[in-house]
Amino acid sequence: MQSSGVSYVARTAESANLVYLDNSSTTRPDPQVIRAVNTVLEHDFGNPSSLHRLGAKAERLLDESRERVAGMINAEPSEIYFTSGGTEANNWAIAGTAASFGKERHMVSTTVEHPSVISLLDHLHEEGWEITLVGVDGEGRVDPQDIMDAVTEETALVSVMFVQNEIGTIQDCREIGRRLLGLGPRRPRFHVDAVQGFARLPIDVKDWGVDLLSMSAHKIHGIKGAGALYIRKGVRLKPLVFGGGQESGLRSGTENMPGIVGFGEACRVWSEDREEVMSRLASFRKRLITGIKSAFPDAVLHGPLEEGVAPHICHFSFPGFKGESILHALEARNVFVSTGSACSSHKAKPSPVVMALGRSEAEALSSIRFSMSRNTTEEDIDRAIEAVAESLKELSAWRKK
Numbered sequence: 001m002q003s004s005g006v007s008y009v010a011r012t013a014e015s016a017n018l019v020y021l022d023n024s025s026t027t028r029p030d031p032q033v034i035r036a037v038n039t040v041l042e043h044d045f046g047n048p049s050s051l052h053r054l055g056a057k058a059e060r061l062l063d064e065s066r067e068r069v070a071g072m073i074n075a076e077p078s079e080i081y082f083t084s085g086g087t088e089a090n091n092w093a094i095a096g097t098a099a100s101f102g103k104e105r106h107m108v109s110t111t112v113e114h115p116s117v118i119s120l121l122d123h124l125h126e127e128g129w130e131i132t133l134v135g136v137d138g139e140g141r142v143d144p145q146d147i148m149d150a151v152t153e154e155t156a157l158v159s160v161m162f163v164q165n166e167i168g169t170i171q172d173c174r175e176i177g178r179r180l181l182g183l184g185p186r187r188p189r190f191h192v193d194a195v196q197g198f199a200r201l202p203i204d205v206k207d208w209g210v211d212l213l214s215m216s217a218h219k220i221h222g223i224k225g226a227g228a229l230y231i232r233k234g235v236r237l238k239p240l241v242f243g244g245g246q247e248s249g250l251r252s253g254t255e256n257m258p259g260i261v262g263f264g265e266a267c268r269v270w271s272e273d274r275e276e277v278m279s280r281l282a283s284f285r286k287r288l289i290t291g292i293k294s295a296f297p298d299a300v301l302h303g304p305l306e307e308g309v310a311p312h313i314c315h316f317s318f319p320g321f322k323g324e325s326i327l328h329a330l331e332a333r334n335v336f337v338s339t340g341s342a343c344s345s346h347k348a349k350p351s352p353v354v355m356a357l358g359r360s361e362a363e364a365l366s367s368i369r370f371s372m373s374r375n376t377t378e379e380d381i382d383r384a385i386e387a388v389a390e391s392l393k394e395l396s397a398w399r400k401k
């Protein structure tokens, strides 16, 4: 027991010195989330389906978390269905819609979606569905009119992400949703992958005309393996997981109570000071851009400069350098970043998102994403800028050898 205590202390000391700027991959669980999760693990460990009082307590915690998640997006608690995360929520929204239609039809999405959307659409295409991926402008923005132009009478679903996970571009989901509503009762369903914007930016599913919306806990200081799909009342979505009938019979399996309670707690934490945190991050983003540009004037920012971008994501290409080499040089200085989306960061492939902006393969291979969280400090930003300057100098010296 002694040795595990020592290694815990060592890890804590190390993490205190880290500049963690890979928060779009995952965030560090909030201390209040950890407390809530621990209480479930140690004390409130009942199964919400059990009839005794431990079950009743678990059911109350489940209801409370559902209310907290619903409150973040102006939904009814009964419209929130817990899942294992954003990937499952996206898969359920899209594959569940495909199953509900029973015959192959058409779906519309964009070229900059997360792999949990794009790879499923590829699969549906192989199964006979027609898929239209609408392109984006040089800053990653999709034109709502291009979406509308792609919609036909055969379109079953339009799926557009809210905040792009690599470059932070915000899509005008409200405008798209409202235009789709204008098509009347036979309109396609509207799905939004809101994993990167949820909790950090305001979302109103009613005002936006959204039918399905995906969320994930570990991107907002919850723990991994929990998320949710909002399903608007009246939308009939086929389940993908069958069994004991949990989640109103639509998503079976004993609920991941630690993950769900942590998710609810993370929502509560964000709802207290979201605007203050996000305006702080917007000023950090400016500071980072100015600092990186003065350290390396050839750095190319991807995505919008200020308007229409999520304050917590900032993505640059460093022409002439490999993204992976920069990442490891930064890591040696205790600064942690990403070369692209979490799911593709183990492959040295050019980022398809940067390519979709019309950039070259070399630029796409030289890109680094800095992503912040509610824990990020001004000192983190200054240390990151300094580390970028030192790393590029070091890599240039290596190249000349």
Ligand SMILES: Cc1ncc(COP(=O)(O)O)c(C=O)c1O
Pocket (backbone or CB within 6 Å): 024, 025, 084, 085, 086, 087, 088, 090, 114, 116, 161, 163, 164, 165, 193, 194, 195, 196, 215, 216, 217, 218, 226, 227, 341, 342, 343
């Ligand atoms: C935009 C987006 N959608 C979906 C996901 C998948 O979420 P999860 O990791 O909870 O499966 C991610 C995770 O990186 C994401 O960034």
